[in-house]
Amino acid sequence: xVDSISAPRISANIQALQDFGSREFHxxxxxxxxxxxxxxxxxxxxxxxxxxxxxxxxNVSNVIATLPGKDRQTDAILFGAHYDSENKYASNLSEAExxxxxxxxxxxxxxxxxxEMAYALSGTRFxxxxxxxxxxxxxxxxxxxxxxxxxxxxxxSEREAGVNYTAVAxxxxxxxxLLGNSKAYVITDSDESSLAEAMVDAVSEYELDLNLTLVVDxxxxxxxxxxxxxNGYPGLLVIEEIDQYRKFPVNPYYHSSGDLLERLSISQxxxxxxxxxxxxxxxxxxxxxxxxxTVTVVxxxxxxxxxxxxxxxxxxxxxx
Numbered sequence: 001x002v003d004s005i006s007a008p009r010i011s012a013n014i015q016a017l018q019d020f021g022s023r024e025f026h027x028x029x030x031x032x033x034x035x036x037x038x039x040x041x042x043x044x045x046x047x048x049x050x051x052x053x054x055x056x057x058x059n060v061s062n063v064i065a066t067l068p069g070k071d072r073q074t075d076a077i078l079f080g081a082h083y084d085s086e087n088k089y090a091s092n093l094s095e096a097e098x099x100x101x102x103x104x105x106x107x108x109x110x111x112x113x114x115x116e117m118a119y120a121l122s123g124t125r126f127x128x129x130x131x132x133x134x135x136x137x138x139x140x141x142x143x144x145x146x147x148x149x150x151x152x153x154x155x156x157s158e159r160e161a162g163v164n165y166t167a168v169a170x171x172x173x174x175x176x177x178l179l180g181n182s183k184a185y186v187i188t189d190s191d192e193s194s195l196a197e198a199m200v201d202a203v204s205e206y207e208l209d210l211n212l213t214l215v216v217d218x219x220x221x222x223x224x225x226x227x228x229x230x231n232g233y234p235g236l237l238v239i240e241e242i243d244q245y246r247k248f249p250v251n252p253y254y255h256s257s258g259d260l261l262e263r264l265s266i267s268q269x270x271x272x273x274x275x276x277x278x279x280x281x282x283x284x285x286x287x288x289x290x291x292x293x294t295v296t297v298v299x300x301x302x303x304x305x306x307x308x309x310x311x312x313x314x315x316x317x318x319x320x
Contacts, residue, residue: 001120002206002278007270009119010112013040014175014261014269017108022101023085025060025137025146026093033083034061037111037134041065044118046132053136053153056145060084060136062154065118069129070287075166076129077280079117081110082138082150082172082224088255090142104261105240106254107138110171113273120277127285128166135224138172139255151224155231166283167195168235170225174272175264176240176251182268183211187237189218189229195279196236202278203271210271220247238276240268 016036017023023033034050041048041063050061063083069076085103090096102108111134118132135150151170158165174184186196196214203212218229220237228235241250253259 001124001281002274004120005116005270005273005277006119007266010116010269010273011261011266013112013115014104014108014264017083017111018102018104018261022087022096022099023083023103024087024090024096024101024141025084025139026056026058026096026141026143030058030060030084030136034063034134034136037063037083037115040115041118041132044115044122046118046122051154051157053150055137055149056141056143060150062136062150063134064154065132067118067121067126067130067132069126071127074128075164076131077166077283078131078133078168079114079276079280080133080135080151080168080170080224081114082107082135083111084136084139084146085259086139086141086255087257092142096142100257101255102257102259104259105175105251105264106173106259107171109173109175109264109269113171113174113269113276116273117277117280125287127287128283130284138224148224148227151227152230155227155233159231165228165233167193167280168225168228168233169195169238169276169280170223170228170235171238171276172223173249173251173254174238174240175266175269176249176253177265177268178241178250180265181211181241182209182265182271183241184213184268184272185239185242186212186214187220187225187239188214188216190234191216193234193236195234195283198282199238199275199279202275206274206278208271208274210268210275212272212275217247222248238272
């Protein structure tokens with residue numbers, strides 16, 4: 001599953017989202033962006049829906065793909081990223097329409113990673129339900145009416161519906177590599193995050209070219225993970241290198257027309273995606289009730305037995 005993470009597909013999805021020019025949630029093309037993401041989830045074979053809500057006087061939608069688990073009572077797992085973008089120099093609708101906000105790093109990179117999770121996991125049915133969500137209106141927009149609006153609406157709706165989550169991984173800006181160093185952080189508000197620890201362990205387990213650091217800091221609150229914290233869910237944020245003092249990403253191009261695919265490291269996005277998936281697999285249980293590790297061991301034993309049997313039969317034929 002981890003090896004199925006596709007760098008070409010990641011690049012293609014980032015490019016497609018960048019090609020909208022801007023994904024500012026007030027713009028008319030916001031629906032087109034949501035439809036594009038929906039088509040990608042559906043291409044992965046997962047049932048997808050649009051969760052509509054209003055923010056800033058406009059109707060927008062979260063895109064929700066659900067891989068239902070066998071046991072509906074088992075806590076779910078969620079992978080999420082926001083699909084809107086903004087240009088920090090836009091102060092009115094006209095400027096928002098005419099100033100590009102390609103948002104390749106912020107956050108087409110995260111959306112592409114979530115789509116990869118969907119492709120990798122869609123072929124197996126698990127005990128747990130898995131949700132893949134692309135949130136609208138994470139950015140404030142030109143009139144400051146947004147700001148985590150999509151994730152806030154989703155998380156509060158899930159809490160009201162009584163849905164529980166074992167883990168929530170928010171992926172926001174994972175593509176910019178300072179000086180060619182593949183470096184990223186996992187931000188949590190608790191030192192008891194099994195998913196965060198498993199993701200860090202996955203770097204060595206899968207021999208990834210990535211420096212991934214776990215940081216426990218409840219003061220880092222500027223992305224969609226905060227909506228889940230506020231609703232009592234175990235959320236975490238996966239993000240590229242951040243400034244050690246300001247705690248914001250070091251990418252100098254985000255929230256500008258310069259946030260382009262050509263400035264990103266696809267290999268870094270790919271390795272971060274593999275670390276997230278590798279960590280999540282330690283929490284997931286296939287429908288048969290066996291852990292991923294157990295299934296892997298069984299498959300390896302069966303394969304070895306088959307090789308031995310073929311070798312034995314070949315030797316017998318030669319002796320005859």
